[in-house]
Amino acid sequence: MTTTQLEYGLNDIVEMKKEHPCATRSKIFKIVRMGADIKIECQGCKNVIMLSRYNFNKRLKRIVSKATNNVEN
Numbered sequence: 111m112t113t114t115q116l117e118y119g120l121n122d123i124v125e126m127k128k129e130h131p132c133a134t135r136s137k138i139f140k141i142v143r144m145g146a147d148i149k150i151e152c153q154g155c156k157n158v159i160m161l162s163r164y165n166f167n168k169r170l171k172r173i174v175s176k177a178t179n180n181v182e183n
Contacts, residue, residue, distance in 0.1 A: 116170060120144055121177035123153070126169050132157060138174060 118124060122141050129135045134154025142158065143149035148166040151158050161169070 116167065116173065118170070118173055119177060123174040123177075124150070125171045125174050126150075127171045128169065130154060130157070130159075137171070 118141060120141055120143075124139055124141065125137050126139055127137075129137045130139075130152040132152060132155035134152075136152055136154030138153045139150040139159075140153060141148060142151050143160075147160050147162055149158055149160045150166070
C-alpha cells in the first residue's frame with residue numbers, strides 16, 4: 111500500500127475539506143506554525159486553529175499556493 115505524502119510548509123495557503131464556522135464560511139487557511147501540531151489561520155476571520163498533524167492531514171483538501179522563501183542576508 112502506498113501513501114501520498116503532501117508537501118506543505120510554513121505560510122502556505124491550503125484548502126480544507128470543511129469550512130470554518132465563521133461569518134465568511136471560508137475553507138482557505140494559512141499555515142502559521144508547524145511541529146507535532148499544526149496551527150492554521152482562517153483567511154476570512156483571522157481566527158487561529160490548532161490541529162494535530164494527523165487530523166490536519168485528514169482534513170486537508172489541497173494546497174492552494176506555496177509560500178515564497180524570502181530570506182534576507
